[in-house]
Amino acid sequence: MAKKLYNDPSPLETRILSARFGLENSESLTTYLAHDGFKAFRKAREMKPEQIIEEVKTSALRGRGGAGFPTGLKWSFVPRSSPKPKYIVINADESEPGTCKDRLLMEYDPHQMIEGILIAGLALDAHKGYLYIRGEYRYLIDHMDRAIAEAYAQGYLGKNILGTGFDFDLYTHSGAGAYECGEETALLDSLEGKRGIPRMKPPFPAVAGAWASPTLLNNVETFSAIPAIIRDGGAAFAALGTPKNGGTRLLCVSGHVNKPGVYEVPLGYPMLKFIEEIAGGIPGGKKLKAVIPGGSSCPILKADECDIPMDYDSLAKIGSMLGSGGMVVMDETTDMVKVALRIMRFYAHESCGWCIPCREGTTWLRKILQRFDEGGGRHEDVALLGELSKNMLGRTFCALGDAAAMPTISIVDKFADDFEKRLARDRQMVAV
Amino acid sequence: MMTFSPQLEQKFAKMLTSYPEGKKRSAVVPMLIYAQDEVGSITSELIDEVARRCEVTPLQVDEVVGYYSMLHRNPMGKYHVQVCTNISCLLVGGMELYEHACKKLGIGHKQVAADGQFSLEEVECMGACSWAPAVEINYDFHHHVTPEKLDQLIDGLRKAQ
Amino acid sequence: MAELVNLTINGQAIQAEKGTLLIEVARQNGIEIPAFCYYPGLTLQAACRMCLVEVEKTPKLQVGCTLPVADGMVVHTESDTVRQSRKGMIEFLLTNHPLDCPVCDKGGECELQDMTFRYGAGESRFTERKVHVDEQQWSPVVYFDAPRCILCYRCVRVCNEGIGVGALGVSNRGVISEIVPNRHDYLECDECGACIDICPVGALTSGSYRYQTRPWEMTHVGTICTHCGDGCRTTLGVRDDKIMRGNNRDSSGINGDFLCIKGRYAFDFVEHPERLQSPMLRNAAGEFEPISWSTAFATIAETFTAVKARRGKFGVVGSNHTTNEENYFLQKFARQGLGTKNIDHHRTGDLATFFDALSGKNAALATAGDLYTAKAVLVVGADLAQQHPLLSYQARANFRHHNAHIYAVTTGPVREDNQAIASVRVAAGGELAGVESLRDKLKAEGDLVIVFGDSIQGDGLRKLVAFGDSLGIPVKYVCLVDYSNSRGAFDMGLIPRDGGMSIEQMLAAKDLDVLWVVGANPLKNAALGSTNAFVIVQDLFMTETANHAHLVLPAASVYEKNGTVTNVCGEVQKLKQAVKVMGTKTDLEIMGSIAKEMNLNLGIWLPDKVFAEIRKTVHGYDVSLPVVDTGGAAPTMPLNGRVPALPGAIQSAGDTLFTSGSMSRYSKILNAVIESPGGLYGGKEPEVSAQSPTASGQMPGGTVQS
Known part of the structure; x- marks a missing residue:
């Protein structure tokens, strides 16, 4: 039976990664195989690793996790030969507020992502992958475990995949509630059983990632785009988008x-x-x-x-x-004070606490916004919000500080009126 | 020494072999969260047990417990109601929904109702933004939740007991 | 020679080794880049963000503590942007800091105060409620005040990396992140206090020091710890003739940042109410009664002179804790003044065989510094972390900083196992066989330091040195001895050479006329054979031996005197008097006064004068005076010549981190923490050795104690 989607598709969509969404038993390997599944892998195994990476570069695919780093370039950073094993880590710690796509890619079409991971394995000569899924997505961890078991059972994972002599093992790994673990090096620390604190770079994960071995980290959607790129060619994928922004x-x-x-x-x-x-x-x-x-x-x-x-x-x-x-x-009815507050509450809650400006800055900003929202705002708060955010911006250990500062700076800059209106209302209430 | 259900023991046995040789520490976070589901909370006994199994010190496990927001040192209710109020949910009534849940259950953030059946938590974004407002009860997602729908859910769970 | 690069900092042209951290290069050139989390020798954190500087051609401010210098780099550390950034960091830090500086222990020597003064803003814009958490006591010596903590993670790192215990961690996250102890709400650790010392603010405070004084009310006296043989420098903070605290605040000496619980806290025996403060003579009723010093000296002189005149038998027992000058003077007194060869001390390592076996070898004595620089360190039959914590620390630092290969051949688990490339467990007596099993590995090392305990003595010791010779690589040795001047006691000649009697022989002799005990406790677990012997004891407390005495003299402790001591590695260091305890005299003054009373000419009994004589007459002690006088450690040369075997037993007292002969009985701190000696082995289960204190806090039974 066709699965009911969380929302109806739009006819205006260009459905490449979501092509199989809504098909009957779309999550099964059988369905996947019946709809172009593993064509790309079969093609990739005939290609040289450099050719695979070149194809990904041609596709102009950029990381779908948030930073938008060119994927092919990232793959090329992983050393060709390494005395240590290489690992592939799939970032399924989807937790950026407003984002809920990786859920669907895993729920509706898990084998597409698995195929993408396997192609990366071929390109990098990596044989183990870890799928780091946020703890809140427990049903998806179970779901992926079933998909992985299905792939193993039919020879699409494990030893000598499809008789190619290529081995690959894929494991799920549960997070336990930490936005910071979406940051790739914090994710690696978490994967290693530690607090999710970001790491110093260099060394970059491509050189010393999981367990100090060369590691490729990409988002679920990034891996899910790989089969289409290899199957139909990087150029075709690139042509869908704009220059340097493929697909x-x-x-x-x-x-x-x-x-x-x-x-x-x-x-x-x-x-x-x-x-x-x-x-x-x-x-x-x-x-x-x-x-x-x-x-x-x-x-x-x-x-x-x-x-x-x-x-x-x-x-x-x-x-x-x-x-x-x-x-x-x-x-137009949205109150930007409330928006700024809610965003800052989030970052203050999720700051890992490692560095001073993010740890103290996010909480201070939250407290100012909280007071402001509760009617205790002062005129100088508006400038202070911007200044404190700027004191964080570019100065924190990882990008979380920037992530908290940037929206705040933009809200205060662009919607100062909302703050002024609140101040006027507060003054009125005092007068009454 | 603690033992878990046969299913969980089997899961843990497999888990410990999924990481590279000598890297059992990697199992700390997943082991804690799965064990919490069965034990009810992260007890000091559980910390010691996970430390033993993953070959780390109890302190190293304790540090992890304090870090992850889904790990609780005190037991939550049988049904842990998690209401998202982050930006996407906030815009379409998430905060009102959370406040409604507080009234309905008579408890606040991270509190457990007297009968131990329900606990409540105002949570950060859990990846249901396009189908907001969202609620997760234990590990089950509920989308487009209205106060009325939440009442039905809670009443249904109460009845099911 | 590493590659040099040219860079510019604040317009100043600088040449530096490529890859050196910018913060270090700046400091070497007199430019301060402030930092809280950066601490030389510990892992990098880049957490406090105080060291952000401007580097031209990079868009963002760069982290000075993790940035390696490169050719052509143009750095600005005092630009407007940099200053503004620092001001912002300080402002952030102070938001939740309680600003209770007027009552904070750290006030006056707080890095946050200093940084705020130099780089911070004059006023705060923070008007919100601060995060508050109540203060916690984690052990008798460690208190934690979370709101003061700035999370620089120095304590976590020094405990984990430096001490090798890993008793501190970080829990929670974000603004409520806090340092936590390993037992959830208390500490089980070495109780060394390194975390307190390294804390830049007043978050970690010391149980014995907190709320006692302001730092500027103290004078600071740098001297040498009087407990184990490692010879750590400790700076005693003194106010009104009372020692308020011990630390090594200038990181000087052979121990740098290191001190164990004894060096940092166990000075408190000095003011124990049971300190002897008057000479005492046993009266006709057999009870002690106080007498004057002049009566005491006269009584002793009379006895000594009479016994000497009738060619009676003297027995002289010296100390492992008294100074080189006192030991030298004592043996001179015995040999020249009393005409006896019967002089000994509690020997805890076989130094006689050691020096004999090393005869003719140059550079075979390892210094404490060598344990940090050697390519490989082999520990044989010793639990260094318990008994020689500095040597353990040095080897660990060598492992961390230089990837040194550590080997351990021991009868039980030791902390070195955590760093060891090979650990060999042997039954007692099997140490040499264990060492032999490492032959091939050791042969491949560039050089080696072998540290061995009292299980290696006599023939075994000769075999060990022969083994070292056969490796074909440079090998140095440390023969472990227990106490702060055990080595000096041997070197100064408190040994029964030339046919003198050992302690055991003195105690057994039925015809002993005088037993003169200077700072030792030979009768702790033994009886005196002679019923007629006149027993004189100089000590700090009433020991078992003092209880047998006819005359007891109250002696000053090491913290109350000047002089020199020689550590386990044979390095000479200078003591400096910190306090005076009323009624006591130094052993040197006591001996000098007796000599004067006897009209003996043994020379002037001032420490400097005696040391001058030692430098001239004791082999290997012609050490550099400037080194010793400026608080350095001057290595001695080994005796170069045959050393005949000595009679008597050699046995370490097997002290733990929390015991130290009879002094530890009178240290409140050591007794307070004694119930938790566990957690010493990092990830491993703590092992309680036979020598460890029992759970009830009783002291272990020992052998002859110093």
């Missing part, structure tokens, strides 16, 4: 839209068109106020900044990011 990606739209959901579109898809036509526009005919384009770490966009194509470079140009594809749409 399609799954965008998760939430907030004030009529049809929130996860939709696959080519890179460079116009943001306003996406909101209006795919996400069904804003309910109640209200006006757009702001958009967080790619998860809560991204600087917020005002309505008049939203007329842009959604690709990494276009968003970078206007000082924001495509991030992890978590687009949060806000209508």
Whole structure:
């Protein structure tokens, strides 16, 4: 029976990674095999490792976890020969607020990702993979365990896969509630049984990652894109998007839209068109106020900044990011003080505490915003919020500090009015 | 020494072999969370046991317990109701839903109801943003949750007992 | 020679070794880059972000404590951006810091205060509620005040990396992250206090020092610890003739940052109420009664003169703790003044055979520093972490910093196992066979230091040295001896050479006329054979031996005198008097006064004068005066010539980290923590050895005690 999807697909989508979503038993290996499954792997095993990496480079695929680093380049950093075993780690610690796509890729089409992992294994001569799934996704860990067992049973994992002589073992590994573990080096510490504290770089994971061995880390969606790239060629994938921003990606739209959901579109898809036509526009005919384009770490966009194509470079140009594809749409009734507070509550809760500016900064900012929201705001708070955020920006150990600072700086800059209105209201209430 | 159910023992045995030689420490986080599901909370006895199995010091396990937000030193209810109020949920009534849950269950953040059946937690984003507001009860996701729907869920679980 | 690179810091052209950390290069060139978490010798953290500096051509501020210098680097450490960044960090740090500086132990010597003064803002913009957690006591010596903690992780690292215990960790996350002890709410560790010493703020405080004084009210006296033989420098903070604390605040001497519980806390026996403060003579009723010093000296002089005149039999027992000057003077007194060869001390290592076996070998004595620089270290029959904690620390640091190969051949688990490339467990007596099993591995080492305990003596010791010779690599040795001047006692001649009687022989002799005991306790577990012997004891406390005495003289402890001592590695270091305890005299002054009373000419009894004589007459002690006078450790040369075998037993007292002969009986701190000697072996289950104190806190029975 065809599985009911969490949201209806849109006819405007370009469904490459989500092509099998909604098929009957889409999660089964049988379904996967019946719909192009493992064609790419069969092709890749005839290719030289350099050719595989070259194909990924040609695809202009960029990491779908948030940083948008060119995937082929990342693969090429893993040393060809190594006295130590090499590992592949799949980042399924999806936890950037606004993001819920990796869930679907694992739930509806687990074997697509497995095939992508295996192709990476061929390219890097790696034979073990660890799928780090956030603890909250327990049902998906069980689900992936079943998919992995199915792949083993049919010879798609384990020894001598499909008679190629290539061995690969894949294991799931549960997280236990920590946003910071989405940061790749913190994830590695967590995988090693420690607190998820980010590591100093260099050495980069490609050289010394899991258990100090060369390690490739990519997001679920990044691996899920690999089979299509190898099967149809990197050039075809690249052509779907814009230059240097290859292919399609799954965008998760939430907030004030009529049809929130996860939709696959080519890179460079116009943001306003996406909101209006795919996400069904804003309910109640209200006006757009702001958009967080790619998860809560991204600087917020005002309505008049939203007329842009959604690709990494276009968003970078206007000082924001495509991030992890978590687009949060806000209508004109949205109170930006509450938005800023909720975002900062999150970062203060998730700061690992390792470095001073993030540990103390996020909590201080949260406390100011909390007081402000509760009616104790002061005029100088608005400037202070911006200054403290800037004291964190670029100065913390890892990107979490930036992730907390950037949206705050942008909200205070772009929506100072919301803060001023609150102050005026507070003064009125005192007067009454 | 503690022992767990045969199923869990089997899981742990497999888990300990899935990491490279001499890297049993890697099993600390998953072992803790699976054991917590069975034991009810992270007790000091459990810390010692995980330390023994993973060949680390109890302190090294203790450090981990304090770090991860899903690991609890005190038992939660039989049904742990987790309401997300992060940005996507907030915009579509997540906060109101959480406040409703507080009233409905008569408890607050990380509190356990007197009968031990329900506990409540206001949680951070759990990856259901496009189908917000979201609630996770134990490990089951519930999407597009309204106060009425939450009442039904809770009442249903109460009845099921 | 490593490759040199040219860089510029604040316009100053600098040449440095490629790859050196920027913070170090700056410091070497007189430019301070501030930091909390950076600590030389410990792993890098990059956590405090105080060391952020501007490096041209990089968009973001760079971390000075982790950035290796490179050619052409242009660095600014005092630009507006850098200063603003530091100001911001200090402001962040102070948000949850309680600012209870007026009552904080650290006030006046706090790095956060200093940094705030130099780099911080004049006022705070933080008006929110601070995070508060109540203070916790983790052990008799360690208290933790979480809100003061700035999470620099120095304590965690020094405990784990430096001490090798790993008793501290970090729990929770974010702003409520805090340092936690290994037993959830208390510590089970070495109780060395290294965590307290290394804490830049007042988060970790010392049980014996907290809320006792302001640091500026103390004078600081650098001297040498009086407990084990390792010879750590300790700085005693003194106020009103009372020792308030011990630490090694300038990281000087052979021990750098290291001190164990004894060096840091076990000075408190000095002020124990049972200290002897008056000479005492046994009266007709057999009870002690106080007498004046002049009466005491007259009585002793009279006795000595009479016994000497009738060619009676003297027995002289010296100390493992008294100074070289006192030991030298004592043996001179015995040999020249009393005409006796019967002089000995509690010997805890076979130094006689050791020196004999090394005869003709140059550079065979390892210094404490050698344990840090040798390519390989072999520990034979000793639990270094318990008995020679500095040597253990040195070997561990060598392993961490230089990947030195550590080998252990022991009868039980030792902390060195955690670093060892090979650990061999043997039954008692099987040590040499265990060493032999490592032959091939050891032959492949560049050089080696062999550290061995009292199970290696006599022929066994000769075999061990022969083994070392046969390896074909440079080998140095440390013959372990127990106490702060055990080595000096031997070197100064407190030994029954030339046919003199050993302690055992003195105690057994039925015709002994005088037993003169200076700072030792030979009758602790033995009886005196002679019923007519006049027994004179100089000591700090009423020991078992003092209880047998006719005359007891109150002696000053090492912390109350000047002079020199020689550590287990044969390094000479200078003591400096910190306090004076009313009624006591130094052993040197006591002996000098007796000599004067007897009209003996034994020379001037001032420490400096006696040391000058030692330098001239004792083999290997013509050491550099500037080194000794400036608080350094001057290595001695081994005796170069045959050393005849000596009569008498050689046995280590087997003290633990928490015991130290009779002094530890009078140390409140050592007795307070004595119930938790476990947790000493990192990841392994703590082993309680036969020598460890029992759970009830009783002292282990020992052999002859110093």
